[in-house]
Amino acid sequence: MKTSKNQSNQQPAGPDVKFRTCPLWDQSVSEKARENPGLGQKIVEFQKAKTANKLAPFGSKDVPFKHGDLKGFNHTHLTHDLSLIYAMHSSNPTLIDLYGIFSHDELGTGQPINIKRQTSISKKFRNQSFN
C-alpha cells in the first residue's frame, strides 16, 4: 500500500503518551512559577514536544543523570538554573513521570557538587510511588 510522505512521518494516533504528576511536582512547580514568568509555557512546550515525539530530546540538554543516586532520572533544562526532572517507562501508553522542577543547588548538582543533597532528593523522588 502506498503512503504519502506526510502519512509515513505521522506518530500513532491516540494517547501514546500520558503524564503522571505527584504532589512534589505540584509543589515545586507552583513555587518556581512565582519567580519565573514563562515557566508554565515552557512546561506546556515540553508536554507538546514529548507528545509529538517522546524519544526526541527537549532542547539540547535533555539527558539522563549518569552517576550517583540520581542515575535513572532524566532532566532537561527549562532555564539556565532550573531543570525538569522526569522518568519515562512502559508502553501503550508510555508514562512520563514528572517529579518536579529544581535548581542545581536543590539537586546537589551545582558547584561544588553536593552528594548528600543528591542522595536526599533522589530518595524523595523514589518515595513518590503510584498507589
Add this chain to the structure above:
Amino acid sequence: MKLKEIKEPSEQKLLESASNDSGILVEDLARVIRAKESVWTEHTPEEFEAHTRKLLGENF
C-alpha cells in the same frame, strides 16, 4: 506517641496541634500525610496542560 519518623520540629509541632484538635493519634495523621504525599495522578496531554494552567493560575 511514636514520633521517630517525623524529623522536622515544625512538622512535629503541627501534627501535635492537629492531634489535640481532632483526637486522632499523631502517628495516624503522619501516615495519612505520607500516603497523600506519594500519590501520582495520571493525565492525558490535554489534561496535563489544563492541570498546569489551573495549578499556576495567574503565574502561568
